[in-house]
Amino acid sequence: MSEHNSGMSSATPIGALPGADTPAPALVYPASLSPDDVEAYHALRRDAVWFDGELHWSSIEGPKAIDALNGLVTNDVSQLAVGMGQHAVALTPKGKVVCDMTVVRISDERLMLAMLPHCLPAWLDLARKYINPRLAKVADERERWVTWMLYGTNASLVITDLGATSGVAESGADSAGSELAEWPAWSHGVADIASARVRLIRAPLLGTLPGFVIVAEAGEADAVRTRLEAFARPRGSQAVWELARVEAGRPAFGVDMDENTIPQEANLDTLGAISFTKGCYTGQETVARVHFRGHVNRHLRGLTAAAPLPRSARVIDATGKDVGDVRSSALSPRLGPIAMAMVRREVAPGATVTVEGEEATVVELPFPG
Structure with a gap:
């Protein structure tokens, strides 16, 4: 979960058809990975890679914190035990996405929430509008916490090699040694790295690639960063993280979804x-109506092609009809040019479409592992 730049005018909604008063968004072609990035990309499937995390944190604390948050997000916060977390989405009253977030329950009355930096202001506005401060306090904690990600096939063992000691999953699982691999998704707990006390969160942010979010107090961040920088594993760039995110089919707010998106259009239901x-x-009301009585008219799908597919380009079907637009786009060393596109629901996986004169095949997300 890193910060994203869509490369489009902020005045142009994602997926908007250009008209007389709305200029077409600029096309953005994906860049090739550097040699160091290619090495880090392959290390994700051989060992592990660490990343600087572009996340901002807020918190909700108080005797009614659980109930207050439960009334503002799509997932069931009331079912979270201390030491567990989840993926959730905040919506407008009309059921459109405000932001998605990671929610972790720290104690009976305290929850921490992580999201992309550009999402935090809108979330804080929504939370402070609807949550009575006498029942639960909403706090902006972006300056308090520093975040890193460590992901890859051997992430659990590498966390131990990093020196994480005295780790205990607050959901009840011991984190010593290889038992980190047994933590359920979204488990979290405390551990020591160097001289710093950190929180480890087993967050499934890259699909089937296992990994952990590492969170430290800002005052102890230098110790963690020094240990990571001295670590005998590659540091991944934002380009590597973005590629892994696209392969995992995980949408990012501001790129693959925006304030005009219903959650099911971005597959947030299948992502739990x-x-x-x-x-x-x-x-x-909107989310339930779609689920129980209807369907959305468009879905986020994958595209594969022989040539790069630019972000913001229109997707054209075999009849010449405009059926959607490209959102995220990447050049995968394993899969070649790939993209995520919001397309009409009648464009089924397996269909051939055209993007800027290039043929592409529509596929289900995530892309093959």
Whole structure:
């Protein structure tokens, strides 16, 4: 989860058809990875890679913190035990995405929330509008915490090699040695790296690639960073993280979804970010109506091609009809040119489409592992 730049005018909604008053968004072609990036990319499947995390944190704390947050997000916060977390989405009253986030329950009355930096202001505005401060306090903690990611096939063993000691998953699992690999998804707990006390979160942010989010107090961040920089594993760039994210089919707000997106259009239901059994929350009516009585008219799909597919380009079907637009785009050393595109639901996986004169094949997300 790193910060993204869509390369488009902020006045142009993603996926908007250009008109007389709306200029077409600029096309953005993906860049090739550097040799160091290629090495880090392959290390994800051989060992592990660490990244600087572009996340901002906020918190909700108080006797009604669980109930307050549960009324504002799509997932069921009330089911979280201390030491567990989840993926969730905040919506407008009309069921459109405000932001998606990672939620972790720290104690009976405290939750921490992580999201992309450009999402935090909108989330804080929403939370402070609807949450009574006498029942739960909403705090901006972006200056308090520093975050890193460590992902790859051997992430659990590498975390131990990094020197994480005294780790305990607060959900009940011991994190000593190889048992980190046994933590369920979204488990979290405390550990020591160098002289710093950190929180480890087993967050499935890259699909089947296992990994951990590492969170430290800003005052102890230098110790963690020094240990990571001295570590005998590659540091991944934002380009490597973005490529791994696209391969995993994980949408990013501001690129693959925006304030005009219904959660199911971005596959957030299949990513486990929506509960269809919980009580009421802001925007629930739209989400429930789509799930129980209808369907969305477009979906985020994958595209594969022989040539790079530019972000913001229109997707044209075999009849010449405009059926969507490219969102994220990347050049994969394993898969070649790939992209995520928001396309009409009738464009089924296996269909051939055209993007800027290049043929592409529509596929289900995520891309093959």
